[in-house]
Amino acid sequence: MNASRHPATVSDVMTRKVVAVTLETSFKDIVRTLEQWKVSALPVVADGTRVVGVVSEADLLRKEEHREDDAPPVGAVPDKAAAVTAEQLMTAPAVTVRDDAPVAQAARTMALHRVKRLPVVDADGALQGVVSRGDLLKVFLRTDEDIARDVRGIVMVDLLPEAWQSVGIDVVDGIVTVSGLLADRSLVPVVARMARSVEGVVDVRFDLTSSRV
Structure with missing residues (x-):
């Protein structure tokens, strides 16, 4: 990833090469x-690119779970155990994320819905790619030098412009250490919050002296 003071978006880390199925795609x-494709779920699209659902291995396994159940009455609306197409099998509406959403939003959506992958869509709901847990972890591959530059820009320039000579910021393995003389210790929580907002930061630590408490 390139160095940037702007939060990474889903489009920065997503996988753009993605396969989808249509509503009519058969079970087999x-x-x-x-x-x-060695994946556990697939987006289901209508009108070419519009994501309308997701079909997963769990949806398909309903048929195996209910193999010995009685057949549904003729004409009944099929449940997933009797489904034969993606439209009947899929979970809808699909849980998706916008391509311009922050990486943190995608992570929260995955955690909330307990999924490992999300279809990525544009403002019109058209499929742009897929983002996985592994993709989201790419932000932690940024170099320490890039992270330090961003943290210094936010903390030293935006928050503490007068502290250039007394406060140092170093990064090792993604861990930010703020050291030196900080005149007002009440700024510590603010500095920590702003530093943690930088993509790739693993933790923030302090090694400070203070002219007043």
Whole structure:
């Protein structure tokens, strides 16, 4: 990732090469596609690119779980155990994330819905890619030098412009250490919060002296 003082967005880390299925895709074709692409879920699209649902391995396994159940009455609306197309199998509406959303928002959405991957869509709901937990971790691959530059820019320039000579900021393995003389210790929580807002920061630590408490 390139150095930037702006929070990373989903479009910065997502996988753009993505496969999707249509509403009419058959059960067996879905299984084949999952196996071919080595994924556990697929977006379901309508009108070419609009994401309308997601079909997962869990949706497909309903058929195996209910293999010995009685067949549904003729004409009944099929549940997932009797489904044969993506439209019948999928979970809808799909949980998606916008391509311009911050990485942190995507992480919260994954945690909230307990999913490992999210279809990425644009403002019109068209499929742009997929973002996974592994993709979100890419922000932690930024170099210590890039992180330090961003933290100094935010903390030293925006918050503490008068402290250039007395406060130092160093980064090792993503851990930020703020050291030196800080005249007002009440600024410590503010400095910590602003430093943690920088992409790639693992932790923030302080080694400070103070002219007043």
